[in-house]
Amino acid sequence: MSVTERVIHEQFPFWKKALALELPELGNRTIVFVGCGTSYYLAQTLAAAFNLNGKTALAVAGAEWILHRAAYVGNRTDLTVVGLSRSGESTETVRALRESAAAGMDTLAITCAEDSAVTRAAAKSVFIETHAEEGVVMTSSASLMLLAGLRMAGVDLDESVITDAKTALQKIEADGPRLIDGRSHFVYLGAAALYGIAAEGALKLQEMSLSYSQFFHPLEYRHGPISLVDDHTLVVLLYTPATREEEERVARDVSDKGAAVIGFGGAGDLSIPVGGEGLARALVMLPALQLFGEQVAATKNIDTTAPRHLTKVVTLA
Template identity: 55%
Template structure:
């Protein structure tokens, strides 16, 4: 077991320690969630959770928010910014926080690096301890930022969700090697708050295993991308309880076209139940997607501690 896998398997005690510290959205403000790479995918899921719990929100990549904020939110609207960065040093995210503060917006930093540059440009700092061995690829830190963002949205997230995520990872563990055997095309499907996590799953697959991967809302997949499905495909379907019936029909269609399907919360070649408190399914599923990337990398003799062309912190200038 390498350090990447240990970080994935040993993240759950860190979830239990994560503390939001009372941070919460202010009434009457749009919550703009910014980040880069993994963090902007996590931001997408957090924004959905904020909207679902009565706080208007959207996710925006860091440099987009710095350079053209009014393409995303009208100038007349009151805004608070939530900036996500594991290291707190990502150039685009720090710049977005600085730009937000410069026009009087409150900035809440969610990070795994207290005392970082991002923290110096934040009005509220929420810092979580991540796994000591986490390398370039974000695993536990991504889960922690999602967890804290869900709580910021007002969601209840405690021991039942943590235990559900641990149980799902254990249940998926034995099934993953058989599912990936002979597969080189990986598709991640999820609606609502699952969509950002689907994008993160696809990114993990690219970073860790240099594999072809893509992410879509489930019913959008029939509108063109399904043309790529064949016996090389593995589809990870994260079922939303609201749309279980139509997503199940899609899964059966994909199976008929030669794909294998990992059904998280619904039918598939392998079907696994997703537990946890209401709405926490995206977080519960995330460690499984991380472990999947590690297993595919291992099957290709790739070292996830040294992914090609990547560094732990992206800085520019």
């Protein structure tokens, strides 16, 4: 078992601690989640979760917030800006928090690094302990920041989410490899709060296995991108319960064109159970998606502890 795979399997004791973590209230202002890479995709899911639970929120990439803030919120400053950064040192996220605070906005950092640049830049911070052996690719830390954010959004999480995530992880561990052979084009589909998770799944696959991957909203995929589907395509479809019927039609469409389908919470050549019907599903899916990236990397003999062109912390001069 590789170090990356072991960290994925060993993240759940940290989930248990995070389930009991005391978290701050965010007040009544519109919330803007900012982050880079994985943290930005988590931000997309968290913004959707807050909106679905009655709190206005949006997600903006760190550099976009710094350079093009008006394109997202106009001249508003009555906002709470929440920066997500595993390392606490991501240049764009740190700067986004500093500039937001200087403009009179409330600020909060969510990080896995205590006493880091983001905790010093924000008025408040949430520190979440993660696996000490996590490498360049975010696995345990991504799950933990998502867990904390979902709890802040009012999602009711208890230890059953750990049981459900382990079940999904065991299923992909046992059956995922049989669908990989001959597949070189990977597509991740997710709607609403699961769109950010689909994006994160695609990113994990790119980072870990140096494979070509895309992500889309499920029904949007028919509008052009489906032209690339053939018998080298593998589609990972993250089902949303309210639109499962429509998404099953998409699964049939791509299957008819030669694709293999992994369905999280719905039909596919491989169906992965994800537990209940609520927003906790986003968290349940994440470790299995992480492991699938590792499985594809293994078929290419790629060491996921040292992904090409990447570093654990992105800092810019």
